[in-house]
Structure formats: structure tokens, C-alpha cells
Amino acid sequence: MTGHAAADLTSGGARLPGDGVASPLSGKDLAASIRAEVAAMVAQGPAPKLAIVTATADEASAWYVRSLARAAGKVGITCEVVDLGPHADAATITATLVALGTDPGTHGVILQTPLPAGVSAREVALAIEPARDVDGANPVSLGRLATGLPAYAPATAEAVVALLDHHGIALAGKEVVVVGRSTVVGKPLAHLLLDRDATVTVCHSRTVNLPAVTRRADILVVAVGRAGLVTADHVAPGAVVIDVGTHPTADGGLVGDVDAGSVAAVAGALSPVPGGVGPVTTALLLRHTLDAARA
Amino acid sequence: MTGHAAADLTSGGARLPGDGVASPLSGKDLAASIRAEVAAMVAQGPAPKLAIVTATADEASAWYVRSLARAAGKVGITCEVVDLGPHADAATITATLVALGTDPGTHGVILQTPLPAGVSAREVALAIEPARDVDGANPVSLGRLATGLPAYAPATAEAVVALLDHHGIALAGKEVVVVGRSTVVGKPLAHLLLDRDATVTVCHSRTVNLPAVTRRADILVVAVGRAGLVTADHVAPGAVVIDVGTHPTADGGLVGDVDAGSVAAVAGALSPVPGGVGPVTTALLLRHTLDAARA
Numbered sequence: 405m406t407g408h409a410a411a412d413l414t415s416g417g418a419r420l421p422g423d424g425v426a427s428p429l430s431g432k433d434l435a436a437s438i439r440a441e442v443a444a445m446v447a448q449g450p451a452p453k454l455a456i457v458t459a460t461a462d463e464a465s466a467w468y469v470r471s472l473a474r475a476a477g478k479v480g481i482t483c484e485v486v487d488l489g490p491h492a493d494a495a496t497i498t499a500t501l502v503a504l505g506t507d508p509g510t511h512g513v514i515l516q517t518p519l520p521a522g523v524s525a526r527e528v529a530l531a532i533e534p535a536r537d538v539d540g541a542n543p544v545s546l547g548r549l550a551t552g553l554p555a556y557a558p559a560t561a562e563a564v565v566a567l568l569d570h571h572g573i574a575l576a577g578k579e580v581v582v583v584g585r586s587t588v589v590g591k592p593l594a595h596l597l598l599d600r601d602a603t604v605t606v607c608h609s610r611t612v613n614l615p616a617v618t619r620r621a622d623i624l625v626v627a628v629g630r631a632g633l634v635t636a637d638h639v640a641p642g643a644v645v646i647d648v649g650t651h652p653t654a655d656g657g658l659v660g661d662v663d664a665g666s667v668a669a670v671a672g673a674l675s676p677v678p679g680g681v682g683p684v685t686t687a688l689l690l691r692h693t694l695d696a697a698r699a
Numbered sequence: 700m701t702g703h704a705a706a707d708l709t710s711g712g713a714r715l716p717g718d719g720v721a722s723p724l725s726g727k728d729l730a731a732s733i734r735a736e737v738a739a740m741v742a743q744g745p746a747p748k749l750a751i752v753t754a755t756a757d758e759a760s761a762w763y764v765r766s767l768a769r770a771a772g773k774v775g776i777t778c779e780v781v782d783l784g785p786h787a788d789a790a791t792i793t794a795t796l797v798a799l800g801t802d803p804g805t806h807g808v809i810l811q812t813p814l815p816a817g818v819s820a821r822e823v824a825l826a827i828e829p830a831r832d833v834d835g836a837n838p839v840s841l842g843r844l845a846t847g848l849p850a851y852a853p854a855t856a857e858a859v860v861a862l863l864d865h866h867g868i869a870l871a872g873k874e875v876v877v878v879g880r881s882t883v884v885g886k887p888l889a890h891l892l893l894d895r896d897a898t899v900t901v902c903h904s905r906t907v908n909l910p911a912v913t914r915r916a917d918i919l920v921v922a923v924g925r926a927g928l929v930t931a932d933h934v935a936p937g938a939v940v941i942d943v944g945t946h947p948t949a950d951g952g953l954v955g956d957v958d959a960g961s962v963a964a965v966a967g968a969l970s971p972v973p974g975g976v977g978p979v980t981t982a983l984l985l986r987h988t989l990d991a992a993r994a
Contacts, residue, residue, distance in 0.1 A: 526846045547842020551821045551882045577907040585893050587846045594889065594901070598880050601905035603912060606889070610896035612872040617898060 426667065426674040429646070431563070434570040435683035439479050442690045445698070446480040452697030453482040454512040454538070454689075455504045459492040459519055464652060469516055475686050481693055484510075494523045498531040505533030512538035512693035526587065535699060538692035540592060550595045556692050561593040563684035564625055564646050565600065567675060573623065573644055576601035581621035583607045583614070583634065583661075589627040589648055614638065626661040636666035645671045648681050721962065721969040724941070726858070729865040730978035734774050737985050740993075741775040747992030748777040749807040749833070749984075750799045754787040754814050759947060764811055770981050776988055779805075789818045793826040800828030807833035807988035821882065830994060833987035835887060845890045851987050856888040858979035859920055859941050860895065862970060865979075868918065868939055871896035876916035878902045878909070878929065878956075884922040884943055909933065921956040931961035940966045943976050 446452060454476055456469055469485055476483040486504070488496055497519065504513045513536045519525055529541040537545045540558035548555035568575060580602040584590040590606055597604045607617050609628075618624050618638040626634045627648035639645055649661030660677030668674055675681055741747060749771055751764055764780055771778040781799070783791055792814065799808045808831045814820055824836040832840045835853035843850035863870060875897040879885040885901055892899045902912050904923075913919050913933040921929045922943035934940055944956030955972030963969055970976055 526848055530848075543842035543846040543848055544839050545842065546845050547838035547840065550841050550845065550886055551838040553821055553825075553838055577905050579907075579912075591845050591890070591893075595886070598886075598901055598903070601903070603900065603902050603906045605898065605900040606893060607898050608893070608896070610872050611898045612874075617874075 424669050426645070426669075426671040429567060429571050429644070429673050429675040429680060431567050431570075431675065431680045431682065431684040434567060435687040438684070438687035438691055439475070442481075442687070442694050443479040445694055449698070451480055451482050452511045452693050453484060453509055454514065454693045455484045455486055455507075455510050456514045456516055457486045457488065457497065457500055457504070458516040459488040459490060459497055459523070460516070461490040462518055465516055465518065472514075472686060472689065476690060476693070479690055481690055490520055492520055492523075494528055497523060497528045501528065501531035501533075505531070505536060510536065511697035512536055512689075514539050514689070515541055536696050538689055538696055541588075543587075546587065546592055546595075549592055552599070556696075557596060558588050558592045559685045559688040559692065560589050560627075560648060560681065561596055562688050563681045564589075564593055564648065565596050566688065567646065567681060567684050568623065568644070571673070573673070575623070578602050578622040579605070579620055580623045580625065581605045581607060581618050582625045582627065583618060584625075584627035584629070584648070586627065586629075593625065593627070628661050630661060631659050632663040633661050634667065635663045636670045639667050639670045641670055642672035643670075644673045646675045646681065647677050650677055650682060719964050721940070721964075721966040724862060724866050724939070724968050724970040724975060726862050726865075726970065726975045726977065726979040729862060730982040733979070733982035733986055734770070737776075737982070737989050738774040740989055744993070746775055746777050747806045747988050748779060748804055749809065749988045750779045750781055750802075750805045751809045751811055752781045752783065752792065752795055752799070753811040754783040754785060754792055754818070755811070756785040757813055760811055760813065767809075767981060767984065771985060771988070774985055776985055785815055787815055787818075789823055792818060792823045796823065796826035796828075800826070800831060805831065806992035807831055807984075809834050809984070810836055831991050833984055833991055836883075838882075841882065841887055841890075844887055847894070851991075852891060853883050853887045854980045854983040854987065855884050855922075855943060855976065856891055857983050858976045859884075859888055859943065860891050861983065862941065862976060862979050863918065863939070866968070868968070870918070873897050873917040874900070874915055875918045875920065876900045876902060876913050877920045877922065878913060879920075879922035879924070879943070881922065881924075888920065888922070923956050925956060926954050927958040928956050929962065930958045931965045934962050934965045936965055937967035938965075940969045941976065942970050942972050945972055945977060 473483040504510050513532050532542045534544050538556050540556045545555045580597050582590050585606050585608045594604050615638045619640045623644045625646045631651040647660035647662040651659050658678045768778040799805050808827050827837045829839050833851050835851045840850045875892050877885050880903045889899050889901050910933045914935045918939045920941045926946040942955035942957040946954050953973045
């Protein structure tokens with residue numbers, strides 16, 4: 405499908421003729437190849453260690469942490485979950501992050517959200533050592549990223565760009581519309597896209613006539629955290645759509661921020677949920693941890 | 700003119716009927732009121748001190764530093780210019796900034812550009828103490844700004860928003876297009892505008908069909924550093940245009956990035972150069988210095 409989407413965009417974003425079914429922009433192959441690379445590198449030296457600090461009883465969070473730990477184990481990265489419990493205060497979380505920032509056995513540090521009520525994620529994230537901030541959560545990492553200094557980008561934002569690159573979709577000169585202005589995805593992604601010479605628009609809940617803005621996009625990235633918010637009406641024929649959302653369904657499945665059923669009939673290409681941005685994000689966290697260990 | 704531009708935007712950005720001459724969005728009154736506020740506050744306590752570190756023989760830079768020092772003096776702020784000469788190396792500049800970050804007599808620190816060839820402004824700016832970084836030059840300040848933590852914004856970016864506020868031009872829900880992706884103006888301004896609920900597009904030299912993108916703007920901010928780049932062709936009738944550029948002319952005058960002659964006939968409102976963003980920027984640097992002294 406790589407040739408399809410890239411050629412389509414290059415020729416001005418016209419709808420793929422005749423099929424009416426968006427090419428699926430899977431992240432599975434890319435994630436597998438990143439994991440394989442990481443595993444090969446890890447095998448050559450001492451095992452990197454990733455510490456994940458949690459302070460929540462949230463089930464979805466626990467599920468994510470288990471899956472990340474499992475993925476780490478498979479590539480030879482040690483993963484330690486430091487569970488501070490759902491009532492941890494900011495001082496405890498900060499002290500834990502500071503200690504992990506100098507612990508000689510630790511290389512990567514992730515602060516898992518949600519945090520207990522009253523604890524500001526951005527305030528405590530300031531305590532993550534930037535050289536170990538493998539999910540780019542410290543505001544200092546975002547500032548370094550925005551100014552072009554070495555820094556770990558939030559893995560989800562980087563995964564969007566990596567997925568587009570993997571599928572041969574050019575970014576330079578393209579109109580990219582990002583729906584969502586979070587510091588975890590929307591804002592850092594805007595910087596990554598600007599660095600790649602895209603023309604970048606950031607939309608959000610206060611945007612007037614969202615469909616009119618998103619229909620301008622050659623490439624539309626949706627990271628709003630609302631299941632099915634983006635429908636066919638939001639998408640120009642032939643556009644590339646990247647779905648960053650993940651929402652568990654009642655039947656144990658997962659859906660995204662994009663209404664895949666309607667959008668697939670209009671878009672030229674669409675990343676699936678699950679199996680799109682998600683696995684690439686996880687793989688990049690592992691690569692960052694390796695990088696932090698070898699730095 | 701305040702009512703004019705605001706009403707115009709609210710009604711969808713239609714051209715001001717009948718006149719064909721953009722309202723001038725002067726920054727002089729706003730700058731004067733900020734300076735008066737600062738002077739009144741300064742008079743109540745010990746004099747704040749601003750240190751400006753220079754390392755250049757550039758004439759325009761020297762002119763700017765002199766005018767800033769003069770403006771500081773008028774409101775009772777002491778201004779010390781630390782001239783390291785045009786051949787200073789990164790280590791010297793860094794050491795100077797670090798020393799000023801702890802000097803008990805200093806409150807605000809500005810690193811003036813350009814810097815000597817081979818010295819990276821963003822690298823050395825990391826040495827500016829964030830609590831004294833009154834022109835928001837440290838990447839850490841940008842990261843804090845982007846995540847909503849207390850930080851000094853680059854004064855020029857903040858001046859754009861202050862000028863719009865002063866003239867009663869609403870930002871929430873508006874389409875704002877920023878031309879220029881610098882870390883000094885474009886990028887921090889995008890964050891400030893997103894915080895104000897604008898839909899923000901950032902364009903640059905690689906944007907395809909720039910006039911088509913800029914014509915979408917209810918509010919167009921031009922910060923590219925190229926004299927007269929934006930012409931009437933780039934501007935929707937009735938749009939508000941903010942000109943951040945300053946370029947000396949052969950006859951000793953100053954022009955902006957906007958071709959004011961042609962744009963004034965199309966835009967609903969236009970900030971002049973000189974007398975628009977510039978004086979507000981200077982006044983905000985003084986206010987930041989006061990804030991840093993009183994923090």
C-alpha cells in the first residue's frame with residue numbers, strides 16, 4: 405500500500421480511484437522491526453532497565469503497564485513497576501522520580517497516568533531526569549524538542565511520524581491537521597511535523613466548524629480522546645488519516661477517535677485501532693530505553 | 700478603532716465597508732501604559748536590575764540594546780550591558796549566564812543575538828536561569844510555557860497577543876495563521892494562541908501556496924524576517940494583520956515583513972512598523988524584569 409498513499413498525496417490528495425476503501429496503515433510490521441532491532445542491540449550488552457512509576461488503581465492503566473512490561477521482557481529489557489498506590493502525594497512521586505533519575509541501575513523512567521487527584525502531572529514530571537525521560541513527559545523535554553535540541557519525544561507523537569515514514573507518506577509541504585492540543589500528543593507532534601516541513605494546523609474543542617478545517621488536510625491526525633469523533637464528513641477524499649485514540653469497548657475490543665466504518669470509505673489511507681499507532685508507540689518506548697542505556 | 704476590528708471579526712471577517720484603509724493597530728499607547736505601571740511599581744521598592752549579555756559587533760543589535768537600556772532607565776530599572784565581544788566562545792558566554800543566574804543583584808537576564816559564529820544560541824540559552832529568563836530564551840522556558848507551567852514567554856510572542864487584546868480583538872475560535880516557525884516567535888506564539896482557544900496554523904518557507912493558506916486567516920501574524928514578503932494577495936478582506944518584522948531601510952527608517960502599502964487596502968486592521976509590536980515587546984521585557992525582581 406506504501407506506493408498507493410504516497411503517490412496519491414503527491415498528486416494532490418485526490419481520492420484513490422474506484423475502491424472506496426482506505427488502505428490500512430498498519431503499525432505491526434514497523435513495531436516488529438523496531439523490537440527486533442532493539443533486541444539485537446540489547447543482546448550485545450548489559451540489560452537496560454525501564455522503571456514505570458504508577459500511582460493509580462485504574463484498570464486500563466494497569467493493563468497498559470503489564471503489556472509494556474511484557475514487551476520489554478521480550479526484547480531483554482528489565483522492567484520494574486514502582487507502584488506508589490492510588491493515594492500517593494506529589495512529594496512522594498517527586499522523590500521517587502528523583503531517586504530513579506540517579507539510580508545507577510535504571511536507564512529509562514516513565515510516569516504512568518492517571519495520577520491521584522490533586523497531583524499535577526506536569527509539575528511532578530519536572531522531576532524526571534531528561535536523559536531518562538523516555539516518554540518525553542518532562543516539560544523540559546518538550547522545550548528541548550521544540551528548539552531542536554536532543555530530547556526524547558513523547559512516544560505516541562513520534563509514533564505518528566514513524567508510521568507515516570514507514571508507509572512512504574511524505575510530509576514536506578503537506579497540509580497536516582492535528583485534532584487535539586494535549587502536551588502528550590498534539591503539541592509535541594506539531595513540533596515534529598514542523599521540523600519535517602509540513603504546514604501544521606492544530607484544532608481542538610473550541611475550533612469553529614471542525615469538519616471544514618479537517619477537510620483541508622492532506623494528512624489528518626486525530627488525538628482528542630473521544631471515541632468516533634471524526635467521521636467521513638471530516639475527511640477529504642483520499643486523505644491520509646492517523647487515529648491516535650484508544651477506547652475500550654464493552655465487548656473487550658478497542659476503538660479509536662475515528663469512526664473507522666465511515667472514514668474508510670472516504671480516506672485514501674487510515675491507521676487501524678488496534679494495530680496502528682499503538683504498537684509503534686510501545687516499540688519506540690523500548691528503543692528510547694535502549695538509547696538511554698547506551699548514551 | 701477597537702470596536703471596529705472586534706466587531707468585524709465577530710461578524711465573520713468581512714471587509715470593513717467603504718474605507719479600504721486598514722485600522723492601524725498601534726502599540727504605542729499599550730506600551731506607554733505598561734511602562735507607567737512598571738514605573739509605579741518600581742518606585743515602591745529597590746530598583747530591579749536587567750543584565751543584557753552581548754557578544755557581537757552587529758550595529759542593529761547595539762542600537763537595540765541601547766534603546767532597551769534607555770527604556771529601562773526611564774522606568775527606574777538598572778540595565779547592565781555585559782559585552783563579551785564578538786569573539787567570545789560558548790564556554791565564556793555560558794559561564795557569564797550562569798553567574799548572572801545567581802548574582803544577588805541581578806533579576807532579569809537577556810542574551811542578545813546574534814552570537815559569534817559557531818555558538819549555538821539554544822545551547823548557551825540553557826544556561827539562563829529560568830526564573831530570570833525575561834525574554835523566554837531558554838528551551839526550558841518554552842517547554843514550561845507549552846505545558847502551562849509558569850514561565851516567561853518570549854516578549855515578542857507575548858506582545859502579539861497583548862496587542863490583539865489591547866485592541867479588543869477576540870482570539871477564541873478564530874483562525875489564526877502564523878507565518879514563521881522560529882523558536883523566538885512562531886513556535887511560542889502558537890502555544891500562546893492555542894491557550895487562548897484559537898485554531899492555529901503555522902506556515903513557513905516550505906509551505907505550498909502560502910497565499911492560499913494565509914487568506915484563510917481571521918488573524919494573520921507575520922514573523923518571517925523578510926521585508927515586504929506578505930502582500931495584499933496573502934490577506935483576506937477585513938482580516939487583522941500583525942507585522943512582527945523589523946528591517947532598517949536605506950533612509951534610516953524601518954519596515955516590516957508586511958507590504959503595508961498594499962495590505963492596508965485589503966486588511967481590516969494592520970499593526971504598523973515601527974510603532975506596533977516593537978514598543979510592546981520592549982515594555983514587556985521591563986515588566987518581566989520587574990516580575991522577576993518581585994518574585
